[in-house]
Amino acid sequence: MLKINDLIAKSPNGTEIIVSLIPVNKMQNTRQGLKTIEVGKKVLLQSGVEVDLNLDGRTFYTSLNKLFKLNYRVA
Template structure:
């Protein structure tokens, strides 16, 4: 895991997984060149796969019909 903060995410059926939050960076053009800007967060699963957070900022899908929720809203 690249991140220090491991978080437990829970699904409706009681399944729990360990995830981390990683920054979502985009490239921005400036007068002096390009630089990387953090625009949000993504969820890093234990398997190494990164998935996007939903618009509510606290839930995400690992696969079809597998919704997991965090205990708090992620502030970007």
């Protein structure tokens, strides 16, 4: 599993956590057979929990009303 380690995410109240990005892969059918493609990213918390990025590609929720923001947009 490919990971991008040590990204710092900040919440509006000043809390900082260290997270990793992991790719979300799907299988695509081609003429040559099945191929794995990356369709997005998820955030891996230090506790091992995977959470989805929001549509803006920069923020995510760890739980209800706990928003965190990365320093840059993830493509």
